[in-house]
Amino acid sequence: MNSSGALSRQTGDAPLLVWRHVRHGFGGRPVIADVSMELAQGGVLTLAGRSGCGKTTLLAMAAGLIIPLEGQVTNGFARTACVFQEPRLLPWRTALANIAFSLKARKVPRAERRETAAMLGERVGLRPADLSKYPHALSGGMRQRVSLARALAAGPDLLLLDEPFSVLDVGLRRELRAIVMDRVIRDGLTAVFVTHDLAEAALVSREIVVLAPSPGRTVFKRTLNRPFALRDADYAEERAASLLREPAVAAAFRLNGDGPAARGGRPAVFDGPQKEKPPVHMPETRLITDMAGRKVLVPARLTKVFGYNPMVTALVFALAPEKLAGLGMPPMPPERMMADKAYLDLPVLGVMGGLFGGGRRTFDEEAVRRSGAQAVLSLSLSRIDEVEVQAADALSAKLGLPVLIYDGALDRSGEVLRRVGALIGEEARGLALAGYFEEKFEVIRRGVADIPPEKRRSVYYAQSPTGLLTEPRGARHGEIIDFAGGRNVAEVFEQRGCGRSPISADDLMRWDPDAILVFSEEGRSPGRLIERMPDDPFWSRLRAVREKAAFEPPAGMYHWCDRPPSVNRIIGLVWLSGLLYPDRFDWNMEEEVMRFYELFYRIALPREKARMLLGASGRLRCP
Amino acid sequence: MTPAPPQAEKRARFDLWAPVLGVAGFLVLWQLGHLAYGSFVLPSPYETFTALWELFLDGRALPALWATTRRALAGFFLAGLGGSALGLAAGFFPAFERAMRPVMAFFLGAPPVAWIVLALLWFGSGGAAAVFTVAVTTFPVVYAGAVQGVRTLDEDLAAMARSFGAPPLVLFWDVRAPHIASYLYPEWVTALGLSWKAAVMAELLGAADGIGAGLAMARVNLETAEAMAWVAAVVAMLLFTQHALLEPVKRRMTAWRGQGDASP
Numbered sequence: 001m002n003s004s005g006a007l008s009r010q011t012g013d014a015p016l017l018v019w020r021h022v023r024h025g026f027g028g029r030p031v032i033a034d035v036s037m038e039l040a041q042g043g044v045l046t047l048a049g050r051s052g053c054g055k056t057t058l059l060a061m062a063a064g065l066i067i068p069l070e071g072q073v074t075n076g077f078a079r080t081a082c083v084f085q086e087p088r089l090l091p092w093r094t095a096l097a098n099i100a101f102s103l104k105a106r107k108v109p110r111a112e113r114r115e116t117a118a119m120l121g122e123r124v125g126l127r128p129a130d131l132s133k134y135p136h137a138l139s140g141g142m143r144q145r146v147s148l149a150r151a152l153a154a155g156p157d158l159l160l161l162d163e164p165f166s167v168l169d170v171g172l173r174r175e176l177r178a179i180v181m182d183r184v185i186r187d188g189l190t191a192v193f194v195t196h197d198l199a200e201a202a203l204v205s206r207e208i209v210v211l212a213p214s215p216g217r218t219v220f221k222r223t224l225n226r227p228f229a230l231r232d233a234d235y236a237e238e239r240a241a242s243l244l245r246e247p248a249v250a251a252a253f254r255l256n257g258d259g260p261a262a263r264g265g266r267p268a269v270f271d272g273p274q275k276e277k278p279p280v281h282m283p284e285t286r287l288i289t290d291m292a293g294r295k296v297l298v299p300a301r302l303t304k305v306f307g308y309n310p311m312v313t314a315l316v317f318a319l320a321p322e323k324l325a326g327l328g329m330p331p332m333p334p335e336r337m338m339a340d341k342a343y344l345d346l347p348v349l350g351v352m353g354g355l356f357g358g359g360r361r362t363f364d365e366e367a368v369r370r371s372g373a374q375a376v377l378s379l380s381l382s383r384i385d386e387v388e389v390q391a392a393d394a395l396s397a398k399l400g401l402p403v404l405i406y407d408g409a410l411d412r413s414g415e416v417l418r419r420v421g422a423l424i425g426e427e428a429r430g431l432a433l434a435g436y437f438e439e440k441f442e443v444i445r446r447g448v449a450d451i452p453p454e455k456r457r458s459v460y461y462a463q464s465p466t467g468l469l470t471e472p473r474g475a476r477h478g479e480i481i482d483f484a485g486g487r488n489v490a491e492v493f494e495q496r497g498c499g500r501s502p503i504s505a506d507d508l509m510r511w512d513p514d515a516i517l518v519f520s521e522e523g524r525s526p527g528r529l530i531e532r533m534p535d536d537p538f539w540s541r542l543r544a545v546r547e548k549a550a551f552e553p554p555a556g557m558y559h560w561c562d563r564p565p566s567v568n569r570i571i572g573l574v575w576l577s578g579l580l581y582p583d584r585f586d587w588n589m590e591e592e593v594m595r596f597y598e599l600f601y602r603i604a605l606p607r608e609k610a611r612m613l614l615g616a617s618g619r620l621r622c623p
Numbered sequence: 624m625t626p627a628p629p630q631a632e633k634r635a636r637f638d639l640w641a642p643v644l645g646v647a648g649f650l651v652l653w654q655l656g657h658l659a660y661g662s663f664v665l666p667s668p669y670e671t672f673t674a675l676w677e678l679f680l681d682g683r684a685l686p687a688l689w690a691t692t693r694r695a696l697a698g699f700f701l702a703g704l705g706g707s708a709l710g711l712a713a714g715f716f717p718a719f720e721r722a723m724r725p726v727m728a729f730f731l732g733a734p735p736v737a738w739i740v741l742a743l744l745w746f747g748s749g750g751a752a753a754v755f756t757v758a759v760t761t762f763p764v765v766y767a768g769a770v771q772g773v774r775t776l777d778e779d780l781a782a783m784a785r786s787f788g789a790p791p792l793v794l795f796w797d798v799r800a801p802h803i804a805s806y807l808y809p810e811w812v813t814a815l816g817l818s819w820k821a822a823v824m825a826e827l828l829g830a831a832d833g834i835g836a837g838l839a840m841a842r843v844n845l846e847t848a849e850a851m852a853w854v855a856a857v858v859a860m861l862l863f864t865q866h867a868l869l870e871p872v873k874r875r876m877t878a879w880r881g882q883g884d885a886s887p
Contacts, residue, residue: 063786081787088783092801092879101797105789134879154787386880394779466732502764504817505734506824538734 054216202239314566325373379408448485698757706765714773768810
């Protein structure tokens with residue numbers, strides 16, 4: 001428990017970890033401008049600063065993950081281990097195997113690996129039953145325990161911690177921090193912390209370096225000599241307040257004005273008994289539970305939000321267009337046709353690829369930061385699961401912004417409208433739109449409920465210029481068919497995320513659907529699939545084509561049925577139900593369209609324009 | 624894994640029985656259909672299985688099953704290897720993927736029937752045409768899975784592994800390969816299912832042996848029961864491969880994703 005020994009060791013030894021005139025940048029933009037620091041054996045250094053000051057980059061350099069463009073980083077420690085902000089566990093390994101991974105990387109024999117890992121698992125407070133679980137079955141806190149155990153298993157003499165505890169609740173944070181500090185005090189472990197919380201820095205470090213952002217540079221250093229055992233919450237808070245009285249520190253942490261840090265998101269919550277908060281602390285926040293059940297801190301008043309899949313853009317545009325921080329993709333023709341200049345001029349910030357939609361990842365983190373978004377929303381394209389949650393957590397950590405997940409299922413649109421409406425301070429509007437949705441949805445649900453399965457119209461959803469990509473039954477992209485009372489003929493393996501599952505033409509021939517929805521992504525070209533169909537040797541053999549039951553769903557602002565599967569599907573559902581069952585629904589479609597656009601997008605559509613929208617495809621088929 | 628709790632065990636047992644129940648229900652419906660339409664249109668299950676049994680006794684069934692299996696598997700392995708390799712390459716080199724995209728659209732868009740016609744022109748009637756058709760129809764499926772698998776690799780995990788000094792081999796086998804496999808394996812399963820269909824179809828149009836050829840003969844001779852027997856034989860084989868071979872592997876492979884994703 002005597003920490004002064006470790007301290008003298010630190011002052012006596014030559015520095016082992018040195019950043020020497022380090023400069024770095026990403027894509028031509030400077031991130032770090034001439035930083036020099038050093039750390040000796042037994043030292044504890046904290047890099048503090050708001051997001052964008054390059055502290056994580058400096059840490060990654062120490063870990064050997066990034067080579068600086070200029071300058072030098074030398075790490076003379078024998079063994080370095082990292083605890084990342086997000087747990088970064090291998091999802092296909094159990095907790096035990098994840099802890100043992102750092103030993104496997106060092107080629108430690110299997111039996112010894114398991115033994116050490118089990119011991120460390122216990123040390124960080126995991127029960128043996130938890131050790132045999134896969135990460136998806138562990139809570140966020142348990143995952144971070146695993147991550148910490150993995151780093152300790154490496155037997156490091158230098159531990160790098162990148163805000164690993166910042167998303168945990170107060171008690172857990174204190175517990176994990178105590179485990180690390182125990183190693184520091186007892187074994188003289190050298191550590192580098194990265195944090196944005198000065199009070200935490202004061203609690204754990206011998207030396208604090210404050211960095212200012214854009215580009216990152218050191219603006220202030222202070223050494224704290226009080227033994228760790230004697231530091232308590234009061235001490236930490238008093239030190240933090242005193243640091244913030246330094247003009248350089250205050251400037252580096254400045255939160256007012258239009259700098260990105262004001263939106264920087266996570267407040268520096270301090271977990272000691274609090275007396276008086278330093279005046280600098282971050283804007284008022286509230287705790288929101290999203291539809292994945294995650295509790296997320298968001299600023300009390302959100303003025304800009306961004307969605308990392310394009311469905312969110314439509315949702316927020318309907319609720320509060322002025323709160324859109326940007327678009328996911330460049331505006332498509334249906335948007336250009338209707339949207340005003342303010343919308344079309346919004347910056348394009350990209351979409352998440354892979355599992356999230358769109359297939360391509362164009363997400364530009366830097367642009368998102370610049371756009372002033374204070375929160376990032378997602379409407380999930382599949383059942384909300386661990387993959388989604390982990391990606392959201394990772395993104396949140398990377399951006400320093402709260403990321404909230406909502407369910408993109410059509411039947412939950414009402415709930416989503418209400419929740420997001422409340423989130424962005426448009427409660428009344430959220431309620432109104434949700435009310436409209438639920439009214440229509442209920443009419444259609446009841447209208448088709450008594451149709452026996454064999455009487456249901458079978459529908460095929462043809463995508464891509466070949467028409468042989470589809471969305472199988474149960475897929476989010478095609479669920480509108482089921483909700484409109486149709487029977488999706490495609491039963492194939494579903495491609496996750498962006499969808500577009502291939503089918504074979506002979507299957508389609510066999511299914512021979514009653515109707516085909518065509519969305520061939522060829523614009524309005526006269527040679528597009530729906531125009532080719534009647535003369536195409538394959539397509540013309542399908543009953544639906546012969547009977548002129550192939551339809552292109554209309555698109556205005558957004559497509560009505562899919563791509564993106566947005567709130568616009570509400571009018572799409574009305575349209576499709578009338579199309580499939582004209583005997584059951586006699587919508588006055590022109591009126592419905594005008595009312596929908598007025599209500600959702602505040603666009604007063606002239607009647608002829610509504611007719612034009614429908615005209616391309618609004619031919620009702622006689623039963 | 625730890626031993627499954629009793630609840631899960633019960634569930635697993637039901638998982639085994641559920642397909643059997645389904646088959647029984649199906650047979651009953653079949654028999655009803657037979658009673659309604661007669662033997663020529665719909666031979667009863669009994670007649671069908673008798674016909675199947677006779678095919679076995681004649682010594683026609685086994686060689687045919689073997690011929691079809693051989694072609695389906697040969698085509699599947701060609702497509703599985705080629706598709707995985709090209710898909711991995713396309714995943715790692717985006718320029719290559721862009722170059723391949725139109726080619727893949729072509730492969731995906733061309734109906735399998737068209738391939739059979741071409742294959743017959745190129746390879747003549749015989750096994751090669753069937754193998755080719757199988758390979759060509761399943762190739763894009765595997766390819767797409769591999770591309771997707773590589774594209775979605777988590778670089779944060781790789782950075783984590785490197786930070787612990789993981790050697791390249793550990794990095795590959797522990798970090799990258801399981802992720803890619805989780806994308807590839809379902810596509811392999813889809814492709815294997817497709818291979819049988821494609822093989823039978825190719826044989827139907829242009830082979831002297833195999834299940835497809837047997838079907839063609841049955842059609843010429845108006846032997847409905849025999850045709851159904853062949854269908855039953857190929858379906859039985861498909862079910863066997865799927866439930867006895869692929870499902871257990873799949874369950875093992877997807878355990879880490881949790882309950883919801885483990886079942887198809």
